[in-house]
Amino acid sequence: MINLRHEAVAIIIEICDRYKDEPSPLMLILADVQKEYGYIPLEVQEIISAKTGIPVSDIYGVVTFYNFFSLEPKGKYVIDVCMGTACYVKGGQNVLDKFCELLKIKQGQTTEDGMFSLDGIRCLGACGIAPAVSINGKVYPKVTLAQVPQIIKEYREMEK
Ligand code: FES
Numbered sequence: 001m002i003n004l005r006h007e008a009v010a011i012i013i014e015i016c017d018r019y020k021d022e023p024s025p026l027m028l029i030l031a032d033v034q035k036e037y038g039y040i041p042l043e044v045q046e047i048i049s050a051k052t053g054i055p056v057s058d059i060y061g062v063v064t065f066y067n068f069f070s071l072e073p074k075g076k077y078v079i080d081v082c083m084g085t086a087c088y089v090k091g092g093q094n095v096l097d098k099f100c101e102l103l104k105i106k107q108g109q110t111t112e113d114g115m116f117s118l119d120g121i122r123c124l125g126a127c128g129i130a131p132a133v134s135i136n137g138k139v140y141p142k143v144t145l146a147q148v149p150q151i152i153k154e155y156r157e158m159e160k
Contacts, residue, residue, distance in 0.1 A: 084123030
């Protein structure tokens with residue numbers, strides 16, 4: 001449970017106001033809130049609901065359906081393993097499983113130290129280099145299981 005400061009509530013209300021004339025403002029509001037705070041917890045969804053009249057259940061449904069929205073804070077490094085068809089047939093699931101095993105988290109979770117979040121995402125648009133992994137937007141091509149520990153180490157060493 002987070003306690004939202006007064007200023008944070010004011011910013012969320014300002015974001016809602018920004019799109020008050022849009023016929024379908026929810027995605028626009030959520031995208032801006034996600035950009036501002038990095039995640040959209042229930043308390044924030046309740047404020048959006050009170051301001052827009054959109055039921056919390058609808059907001060929750062959208063936040064949990066799209067994986068670029070998050071209910072929890074993301075790690076410093078967001079690992080997106082492509083699970084699109086081309087990457088899947090080239091072993092994307094095995095790559096994702098290897099990240100899970102080494103980071104000791106499941107898909108959609110963040111490591112305890114807040115360093116890594118792990119997600120499986122739809123096509124990155126780079127099917128020729130399947131299986132592909134993106135970390136904070138940097139794309140790793142043709143990732144093998146042997147490369148996964150090296151990739152993690154690369155980021156851990158950046159933090160030393
Ligand atoms: S399916 Fe992975 S980049 Fe297209």
